[in-house]
Amino acid sequence: MPPADRPRARKTADRTAPLSIDADVLVLGGGPAGAWAAIAAALQGRRVVLADKGYFGTSGATAPSNTGTWCLPPGEARHAQVERRAARTFGLSNPHVALRVVDSAYEGLRALAEHGYPFPLESDGQPYVANLRGPDYMRHLRRWALKLGVTVLDHHPALELLADDDGVGGAAGWDRQNDRPWRVAAGAVVLATGGCAFGERMLGATGLTGDGYLMAAEAGASMSGMEFSCQYGVAPAHTSLNKGLIYRWATFFDEEGRPLDMSGGDRHFSVAHGLRRGAVFARLDKANPEIQDWLRRGQANCFLPFDRMGIDPFTQNFEVMLRCEGTVRGVGGIRLLDDTGWTGVTGLFAAGDAASREDLTGAISGGGGPNASWAIASGQWAGNAAARFAGTSQAHGRTLRALGGIGLTARSVQREASASGDVVQAVRDEMLAVDRNFFRTKPTLQRSLSRLDGLWRDARTFMAADGAGAIRTREAGALLATSRWALGSALFRNESRGMHRRLDAPDTDPTLAHRVRASGLDRVEIALDAGAPSELRQVAAE
Numbered sequence: 217m218p219p220a221d222r223p224r225a226r227k228t229a230d231r232t233a234p235l236s237i238d239a240d241v242l243v244l245g246g247g248p249a250g251a252w253a254a255i256a257a258a259l260q261g262r263r264v265v266l267a268d269k270g271y272f273g274t275s276g277a278t279a280p281s282n283t284g285t286w287c288l289p290p291g292e293a294r295h296a297q298v299e300r301r302a303a304r305t306f307g308l309s310n311p312h313v314a315l316r317v318v319d320s321a322y323e324g325l326r327a328l329a330e331h332g333y334p335f336p337l338e339s340d341g342q343p344y345v346a347n348l349r350g351p352d353y354m355r356h357l358r359r360w361a362l363k364l365g366v367t368v369l370d371h372h373p374a375l376e377l378l379a380d381d382d383g384v385g386g387a388a389g390w391d392r393q394n395d396r397p398w399r400v401a402a403g404a405v406v407l408a409t410g411g412c413a414f415g416e417r418m419l420g421a422t423g424l425t426g427d428g429y430l431m432a433a434e435a436g437a438s439m440s441g442m443e444f445s446c447q448y449g450v451a452p453a454h455t456s457l458n459k460g461l462i463y464r465w466a467t468f469f470d471e472e473g474r475p476l477d478m479s480g481g482d483r484h485f486s487v488a489h490g491l492r493r494g495a496v497f498a499r500l501d502k503a504n505p506e507i508q509d510w511l512r513r514g515q516a517n518c519f520l521p522f523d524r525m526g527i528d529p530f531t532q533n534f535e536v537m538l539r540c541e542g543t544v545r546g547v548g549g550i551r552l553l554d555d556t557g558w559t560g561v562t563g564l565f566a567a568g569d570a571a572s573r574e575d576l577t578g579a580i581s582g583g584g585g586p587n588a589s590w591a592i593a594s595g596q597w598a599g600n601a602a603a604r605f606a607g608t609s610q611a612h613g614r615t616l617r618a619l620g621g622i623g624l625t626a627r628s629v630q631r632e633a634s635a636s637g638d639v640v641q642a643v644r645d646e647m648l649a650v651d652r653n654f655f656r657t658k659p660t661l662q663r664s665l666s667r668l669d670g671l672w673r674d675a676r677t678f679m680a681a682d683g684a685g686a687i688r689t690r691e692a693g694a695l696l697a698t699s700r701w702a703l704g705s706a707l708f709r710n711e712s713r714g715m716h717r718r719l720d721a722p723d724t725d726p727t728l729a730h731r732v733r734a735s736g737l738d739r740v741e742i743a744l745d746a747g748a749p750s751e752l753r754q755v756a757a758e
């Protein structure tokens with residue numbers, strides 16, 4: 217269908233009246249996963265609306281980064297790579313699903329090339345496809361979606377899902393620029409709202425507060441792998457620059473100038489260990505002039521803080537810290553029930569960091585390729601499935617009720633919006649500290665959980681706001697919910713596995729080689745997912 221003839225969900229012209237749109241598919245979140253979902257659904261001829269909290273193309277974790285991506289053509293090498301990866305995932309990945317991801321991501325990258333994305337050329341003239349420059353990649357996806365007729369709502373955070381007895385049928389939120397509510401009724405909804413960085417200040421992640429997790433749980437979905445939400449990235453002290461590539465050429469030192477012991481092969485562990493004893497410093501002294509030039513050209517934004525501070529990071533020591541990336545380069549998220557991205561709630565699908573990535577990465581970080589490939593693959597799966605589902609359901613004429621709780625409705629008549637600041641600070645206290653979340657013990661986890669459980673009860677009673685104020689109260693509620701699932705799952709997993717490091721249970725327990733499911737809002741419930749959905753998927757596919 218030529219773009220001009222494609223169905224398009226129409227916006228109202230009056231910018232003061234509440235915005236109300238009917239669509240076939242509503243995508244929440246405009247990172248790569250949301251973009252691929254919107255494009256896939258639009259290619260099926262559906263009327264698609266994409267709403268982002270920020271500006272689709274510059275918000276989210278990919279936009280400011282260079283994302284390494286798996287580009288593995290069909291063949292032996294693909295199988296070998298997936299097997300190598302599976303061997304490192306502590307028994308929780310599913311190579312069958314991983315192979316599908318690699319396949320869909322490869323087809324996505326081919327489609328991107330066919331659509332004119334300017335991949336850089338290697339010295340032999342072949343395109344270098346395994347790295348996507350965030351700003352260029354996201355700008356290209358935005359243009360592609362617009363060309364296909366997707367209606368884009370920038371600066372339109374979603375606050376809650378809408379549903380009736382037939383399932384989820386849309387969402388509502390706030391239009392920040394016109395200061396008015398918005399509401400989209402849709403046959404199916406894709407949650408692509410990214411991960412949760414627990415209020416950490418790092419590249420692209422200030423808006424990643426776990427909103428999609430909260431909305432999914434309010435609709436009845438559960439989470440999986442939330443104990444693997446303790447990924448940290450090295451950053452120069454007091455900066456938000458948590459890009460890791462430059463540290464491949466670094467030596468790390470303690471306060472006395474002694475090199476840190478890196479023999480364990482885990483940079484983050486060594487730095488975290490060093491930080492427990494005092495300040496840690498780095499110097500990029502292993503980069504020769506050629507690498508230095510390449511890094512400066514390829515990772516330009518990494519050097520801005522150094523240039524501002526007047527430091528030459530290749531010859532001078534600079535202080536570093538660890539920024540908690542939560543589930544962004546961690547693993548946990550919405551538990552999917554099949555390989556279409558279905559959440560188990562009728563009409564509701566999830567993709568990208570909003571969904572658990574255990575199938576692909578098990579108990580270790582999915583940064584460096586898997587996560588970017590997952591965003592391409594799961595985005596397309598969810599977009600296609602939502603488009604198919606929307607063909608069987610209808611958006612128009614349904615009586616939809618709002619599902620949002622915390623931050624929107626209070627149990628007491630005394631409503632308080634300002635409480636959101638205290639809630640966010642409490643989440644930051646409990647979830648960002650290396651001593652509490654990188655290195656975990658039962659007593660510290662219990663203390664954190666008990667404090668946040670108490671805050672949840674208070675917030676449920678008092679914390680609520682309308683209009684633009686609800687953006688903050690909902691974010692605070694989402695951070696609180698996500699932290700409680702993460703802490704509850706970390707307490708439940710009484711062992712160490714991958715990024716989940718329990719100082720009081722340092723060994724891996726073979727009986728816990730299963731996934732952990734977290735659900736519930738007022739009462740968090742944690743259970744071993746012995747019948748992991750990945751096993752069901754494998755049976756279905758054979």
Ligand SMILES: Cc1cc2nc3c(=O)[nH]c(=O)nc-3n(C[C@H](O)[C@H](O)[C@H](O)COP(=O)(O)OP(=O)(O)OC[C@H]3O[C@@H](n4cnc5c(N)ncnc54)[C@H](O)[C@@H]3O)c2cc1C
Pocket residue numbers: 244245246247248249250267268269270271272275276277278279281282283284285372373374375408409410411419420421423424425427428458459460541544545567568569570582583584585586587588589591
């Ligand atoms: C510094 C850094 C480097 C990385 N490098 C790599 C790499 O090299 N390789 C790799 O595989 N992975 C990498 N990752 C991980 C990768 O960036 C993510 O996996 C990827 O961005 C996930 O895409 P997404 O679309 O799911 O989420 P995001 O890109 O985070 O996008 C989520 C979007 O949802 C929007 N949103 C949030 N809440 C709402 C709401 N309530 N309403 C509407 N919209 C909302 C946000 O504004 C955002 O635009 C890196 C991450 C970081 C932080």
